[in-house]
Amino acid sequence: MYAITPLEFAALAAAAAVVGFSKTAVSGANTVSLAVFAAVLPARESTGVLLPVLLFGDVLAVLTYRRHAHWPTLWRLFPAVGVGVLVGTVFLVWADDAQVRTSIGAILLLMAGVTVWRRRAADADQDPDPVGSRAGRVKARSYGVLGGFTTMVANAGGPVMSMYLLSAGFRKLGFLGTSAWFFLIVNTSKVPFSVGLGLIDARSLLLDAALVLFVLPGALVGKLCVNRINQRLFERLVIGATVLGGVQLLVR
Template structure:
């Protein structure tokens, strides 16, 4: 990864801010790290950016698990994991042949789709939102498998499974703490399982880990700020900013 050694001071500052946002998103607003994804893919070659970002996400996931581990709903996770594994496998096959251009277009498209999903979710008021479904019913199982496959594919290709899983957990009726605790364990397990695949695909190397060693120093401060803001943040304003930045990042990658 020769590109990594050529990062300028301003580019490193942008990556550091994106790493801090990863920590913030893991303890406050799940899915906000789509902005981090856009920053990493803009500064680094798109294909390499997924490998550099993965260890940073794992550090953020670990902090989130330590913070919200008591609120995890394991039955939901066990129902999701088989479908997620299928999605991750499909994503790994895609990454096996995809060049940087294909990955860049894929990430940009996924970001725009995820922004669209998030806007659709926000348009549903609390009163209009359907009642939580029985996840053991046929419809509930089909829904879990569909979201699981899509979440696994998007997280393998672009580390962008957050909005997909956020939408699923919200539709399943999770309240704030249960949402954060369940998603924390979900992404920690899934992201760790992606490491061998990412190493095999050449996305993670000794050089990329050196950059990670510097960037992870910014994850903890972001997580601390997120925990302090979790109960005070104006969710509506922040989500609008996240959506806007995600759309701009996706368009930037597609038009690059």
């Protein structure tokens, strides 16, 4: 096991519950969990510990929203995401812990900016590009590569994909169903790369076995709250926590 204190384990457990909540209520909110994992554990290894926790949340999300996925959008995204995952894997081959920590901090701040941009675009009632149009295909490739890279390096592809799906005009259930299948498939494809890089091993899986117990209650709360949640207030809290986490990682 990792040398962590009871307080640090409590922080990881709370972050795991946030993963469950984000998977069934507010996709992208788990950037908070990313910051907590990277602060408690070595930054590079934290991505390997977090991945199985995310996968468990993905399974719960698919079981909840599996009928609402839009598969043409998913097939359009996957090739570009694959390119991004490969680029992220190459980066992790040579990056040390300090570089990964700095990269995660920078990605968190980028994702906070992305979320603010997404909200302003929604407030301006911008017309989405149809997913099958030329502009829609270019947008899918761009977001796909960025999402693949950020999810491989830092498990932080949620805000990127959230912005893409919202800009494409997805409503709540279609958004959640498409996002659930997307991350289940993408995160599963990342497992061999993470094992090959030594990010997932027996020690990390032992910690995961304890942490996944906290994902389920978070997912249940998310399912109960999804139709009641004040999205604007929650996103403000997520943005604030994400910025604080990113700054902490950059200055640590």
